[in-house]
Amino acid sequence: MYRLLVIMMCALLTAGCSSLKNSDFLNRTGDALGKIGQRGSVADLDQEIELLFDQPYIDPLTEYLQQYADDPARTTLLGQVRQERESRCAIIARRYNADEITKTGLALYRRGYSFSCSQDVTAYQARLQAMQQAQTPALQPASELKNDEREESSVQLAELKPKTVNTATLSVGDAQAQKTVASARAAASPQLNDCYLLTRIRNFSGALRACRGPAEEGVAGAQASMAQIERALGNHESAYGWARKAAPESAQAANLLGEMYAQGLGVAQDKNAAVKWFRTAAGLGHAGAANALDNLVSATAGANVI
Numbered sequence: 001m002y003r004l005l006v007i008m009m010c011a012l013l014t015a016g017c018s019s020l021k022n023s024d025f026l027n028r029t030g031d032a033l034g035k036i037g038q039r040g041s042v043a044d045l046d047q048e049i050e051l052l053f054d055q056p057y058i059d060p061l062t063e064y065l066q067q068y069a070d071d072p073a074r075t076t077l078l079g080q081v082r083q084e085r086e087s088r089c090a091i092i093a094r095r096y097n098a099d100e101i102t103k104t105g106l107a108l109y110r111r112g113y114s115f116s117c118s119q120d121v122t123a124y125q126a127r128l129q130a131m132q133q134a135q136t137p138a139l140q141p142a143s144e145l146k147n148d149e150r151e152e153s154s155v156q157l158a159e160l161k162p163k164t165v166n167t168a169t170l171s172v173g174d175a176q177a178q179k180t181v182a183s184a185r186a187a188a189s190p191q192l193n194d195c196y197l198l199t200r201i202r203n204f205s206g207a208l209r210a211c212r213g214p215a216e217e218g219v220a221g222a223q224a225s226m227a228q229i230e231r232a233l234g235n236h237e238s239a240y241g242w243a244r245k246a247a248p249e250s251a252q253a254a255n256l257l258g259e260m261y262a263q264g265l266g267v268a269q270d271k272n273a274a275v276k277w278f279r280t281a282a283g284l285g286h287a288g289a290a291n292a293l294d295n296l297v298s299a300t301a302g303a304n305v306i
Contacts, residue, residue, distance in 0.1 A: 049077050053084060058092075058116040061085040089117035093124070093201075101128050123201050130193035192222060199225040204232060215242065220249035227256055236266030247277065251284035258289065262296055271300050 052064060061081050068074045096109050106128055109121050192214045198207035207229050214222035223246035230239035240260055246253035254277050260266050261274035274296055281289035 045074065045077060049080060052081065058085060058088045058113065061088070062116040085116060089113070089120050092117060093120040093203075096120075096124055097127070097206075101131055103128065120201070123197060127193060127197045130197070131190050134190055134193060192219060195222050195225055199229060202232070204229045215245075220246040220253070224250040224253040224256070227253055231256060231260075231265075236260065238266075240266035247280065249284075251281045251286035251289070254278075254281035254284060255286045255289045255292065257281075258292060258296075262292075271296065 052060060061084060064081055065078060065085070068078060071078075092109075092113055096105060099105060101124070106121075106125055109124050114121050191210050195207060195211035195214060198204075198210055207225065211222045211225045211229065215226045223242050227239045227242035227246060230236070230242060239256070243253040243256045243260065247257050248254075258274045258276075258278035258281060261270045261277060263269065275293060278289045278293035278296065282293060
């Protein structure tokens, strides 16, 4: 009897221990399952971004930015995703702009990347339109012209042919006229359109190549772009040189000169010179020059600034 009681007590204790173990296992399992769907830890979010970056497409990055735009816990991660998207869009932009700019290219670009790289697609479209506008209409065949029209056409063709000019015999007015003609020809070139476009989208390496030729030919807009590019690259002396060439005609260059004189970048600091160029820029229609001038005058109140 005593032995039977001992056996029964051991059995009860064994069953009790087993129940406790099963209960503890179920509790821990329930805790783990309950965490599914809850906000992940920092490590989980980092892994989430790592997986997002491992896939090669751009649209999932945009979708992530839209989905979590208002999530304060992902503020830093959103910045990383946005930077990654811009980097991938830039790679695609270089690929498309390296080939011939065509309507077909625009259609493919728009179809594949309008959702995530809309600004680059718009820039490509603007470049295509600028190139189309720069193309001169073909002359009507001479065989289809009347006698007087044929004579006028011959004159036009003669004017289009390059002429050899002895610059030593030119008067000042003639030399200026020749410079104006050269500037007009350069202004109509696709290269100049590329210069403005690449400068606007901050593709400075490409913009330098596109802008240098027209700038050296005396096109003020290209010179102003060269000044802007060199300023952005930290080459202040070169930026100052290009801005001085363009400033009499370019509001952008005049305003840049005002900033450089005010801050002493590429030239000795000179508040009076800064005021002069801000006024010139405002007179040429620069939108921010008047405010810059007011701020400079207010900051130097009491000083000998004219």
